[in-house]
Amino acid sequence: MLESTEDEQVFDKILKLFRQKLIEFHVNGKPEQLPEYAVHRILFLFDTVPELAMDPQLREPKQLIVETNANRYSQYTPLRSSLHQDISQVNCHPELPSYNIMREGCGLDHLEFVHKVLQPWEILIDIGHNSSYMYDFLLKTLSEFRGIDEKVMALTILQLAINHQGKDDHISKIVYNTFESNKDGNSASIKKEPEDKKTQMSWSIDNLARAFRELYSTLNWHKVFESFGEITDHEMPSQVLEQGLDAKQF
Amino acid sequence: MYSILGPDAAKNKPAEFLQELNKRLKLNAQL
Numbered sequence: 265m266l267e268s269t270e271d272e273q274v275f276d277k278i279l280k281l282f283r284q285k286l287i288e289f290h291v292n293g294k295p296e297q298l299p300e301y302a303v304h305r306i307l308f309l310f311d312t313v314p315e316l317a318m319d320p321q322l323r324e325p326k327q328l329i330v331e332t333n334a335n336r337y338s339q340y341t342p343l344r345s346s347l348h349q350d351i352s353q354v355n356c357h358p359e360l361p362s363y364n365i366m367r368e369g370c371g372l373d374h375l376e377f378v379h380k381v382l383q384p385w386e387i388l389i390d391i392g393h394n395s396s397y398m399y400d401f402l403l404k405t406l407s408e409f410r411g412i413d414e415k416v417m418a419l420t421i422l423q424l425a426i427n428h429q430g431k432d433d434h435i436s437k438i439v440y441n442t443f444e445s446n447k448d449g450n451s452a453s454i455k456k457e458p459e460d461k462k463t464q465m466s467w468s469i470d471n472l473a474r475a476f477r478e479l480y481s482t483l484n485w486h487k488v489f490e491s492f493g494e495i496t497d498h499e500m501p502s503q504v505l506e507q508g509l510d511a512k513q514f
Numbered sequence: 515m516y517s518i519l520g521p522d523a524a525k526n527k528p529a530e531f532l533q534e535l536n537k538r539l540k541l542n543a544q545l
Contacts, residue, residue, distance in 0.1 A: 421535065425535075427526055428530065429527055469535050469538055472535065473538030473541075474538075477539065
């Protein structure tokens with residue numbers, strides 16, 4: 265509410281309450297681990313609300329929150345953790361040049377080079393199953409990986425298969441919104457407040473198949489399926505490989 | 515060689531995914 269309310273009186277009241285809570289958190293001396301979502305929101309407010317950022321009494325509470333929850337950065341897959349870290353550290357004040365994490369060359373620079381540090385399935389899993397239902401966005405995301413070879417495609421298909429059903433949560437939404445904002449250069453997405461709930465989802469296979477056809481038709485698909493044979497694991501359900509894709513269709 | 519699966523992999527219905535993907539790729543190829 266802090267960043268969205270236009271009523272000054274309401275803003276002051278919320279700010280006062282929030283400030284008091286932060287100070288109590290610090291004074292308490294036994295900092296509890298906060299949910300990742302809460303950490304994200306608090307640090308985002310520090311970066312976007314000047315009254316918080318410039319309040320000397322809040323420096324230590326902020327530092328405590330960062331230190332207490334630092335280990336949480338490593339609990340998630342790379343995009344999540346790197347986003348979280350950058351969002352918490354970049355100065356997002358609108359008056360400053362570094363404000364716009366969506367602007368090219370500022371803030372989350374690595375999102376521009378995401379294909380160099382992450383694999384396609386890592387991105388898709390991070391931004392959640394729901395993203396696969398938005399075809400244009402799926403195409404845009406996968407188009408960053410045009411250079412992948414047959415082995416990476418095989419791994420992508422298998423990773424998506426073994427994560428076919430899963431739960432999208434608010435972190436998926438935050439990452440999706442941030443990623444979408446970065447790609448579109450539009451800050452509207454990042455200001456959306458995601459619901460704090462988990463939703464059982466599965467991939468849009470139709471859209472994935474279309475996207476694979478559109479972007480990777482030059483791949484040697486026979487090699488893709490041959491690469492399945494190089495992937496071994498005792499836990500691999502035998503039916504996955506036995507019922508794998510039919511190379512004759514390509 | 516790769517090892518990518520954990521013990522809970524089967525519960526997410528990977529075979530169903532592969533079968534459906536196969537079907538859709540085939541349909542797209544015919545278009």
